[in-house]
Amino acid sequence: MVGSSAHVLILGMTMSGKSTLAKSLVRQYQAAGIKCGVLDPLNDPGWRADFQTSDPDEFLRRFWLSERCAWFIDEAGESVGRFDLAMMKTATRGRHLGHRVHYVSQRGTQINRTVRDQCSSLFLFTTSLEDSKVHANEWNKPELRDACSLPQGHYFYTDRFSPLVRAALW
Numbered sequence: 001m002v003g004s005s006a007h008v009l010i011l012g013m014t015m016s017g018k019s020t021l022a023k024s025l026v027r028q029y030q031a032a033g034i035k036c037g038v039l040d041p042l043n044d045p046g047w048r049a050d051f052q053t054s055d056p057d058e059f060l061r062r063f064w065l066s067e068r069c070a071w072f073i074d075e076a077g078e079s080v081g082r083f084d085l086a087m088m089k090t091a092t093r094g095r096h097l098g099h100r101v102h103y104v105s106q107r108g109t110q111i112n113r114t115v116r117d118q119c120s121s122l123f124l125f126t127t128s129l130e131d132s133k134v135h136a137n138e139w140n141k142p143e144l145r146d147a148c149s150l151p152q153g154h155y156f157y158t159d160r161f162s163p164l165v166r167a168a169l170w
Contacts, residue, residue: 006095006100006119006120006121006159007091007094007095007100007101007102007103007115007118007119007120007121008100008101008102008103008119008120008121008122008123009102009103009105009108009111009116009119009121009122009123009124010022010102010103010104010105010123010125011104011105011106011107011108011122011123011124011125011127011131011135012106012123012124012125012126012127012147012155013106013125013126013127013128014106015152016125016126016127016150016152016153016155017125017152017153017154017155017169018104018106018123018125019044019046019074019104020153020169021123021125021155021169022072022074022102022104023046023047023048024169025070025072025102026038026047026048026049026070026072027048029070030050034068034069034070035050035051035066035068035069035070036049036050036051036069036070036071036072037049037050037051037052037059037062037063037066037069037070037071037072038051038052038053038071038072038073038074039052039053039054039056039059039071039072039073039074039079040052040053040054040072040074040075041054041074041075041078041079042054042074042075044074047072049072056079056086056087059073060086060087060090063090063094063099064097066097066099067097067098067099068097068098068099069098069099069100070099070100070102071090071094071099071100071101071102072101072102072104073087073090073101073102073103073104074104075104075105075106076103076104076105076110076111076115077105077106077107077108077110077111078110080103080111080112080115081110081112084112087115088112088114088115090115091103091112091114091115091118091119092114092118095118103115103119107127107128107131108124108127108131108134108135109130109131109134116138117138120159120160121157121158121159121160122135122139122156122157122158122159123155123156123157124144124147124155124156124157125147125150125154125155126147126148126149126150126151126152126154127147127148128148129145129148131147131148132144132145132146132147132148133145135147139158139160141156141158141164143156143164144156144158144164153168153169153170154166154167154168154169155167155168155169
């Protein structure tokens with residue numbers, strides 16, 4: 001996964017494990033020599049990224065001035081929103097700069113459908129039955145409906161054209 005320029009969704013309810021996974025991915029990218037940037041409204045120092053901000057304008061400025069980076073947008077449902085064109089372009093055009101954007105959210109359905117469709121990989125932690133059904137339909141993987149009953153730290157992982165894998169953080 002490290003080094004690819006495909007975008008990623010990391011979705012799940014509070015305390016399901018999505019931030020733990022995302023921070024682990026930052027360390028993996030950095031170990032591979034890939035710079036990482038984070039937009040986090042809480043500015044959590046636990047990210048240990050090369051660049052971090054809570055300011056969306058500063059994030060976007062750095063995003064468009066760089067190439068071949070791994071970017072993480074925490075609280076993406078809030079940050080990207082359904083109609084924020086500037087943030088939507090991180091998905092539709094970011095790949096052309098060699099960027100890989102990770103959209104981290106409690107509810108994937110809050111993220112613009114175009115952004116979700118631009119993502120080639122999915123980490124789905126426990127989520128509501130309603131959201132599980134949406135993701136099962138969008139990813140053409142009926143087994144994703146079972147995400148509503150995953151225990152803490154467990155998740156489904158898939159790429160658009162790969163089989164579904166069930167895994168755990170610990």
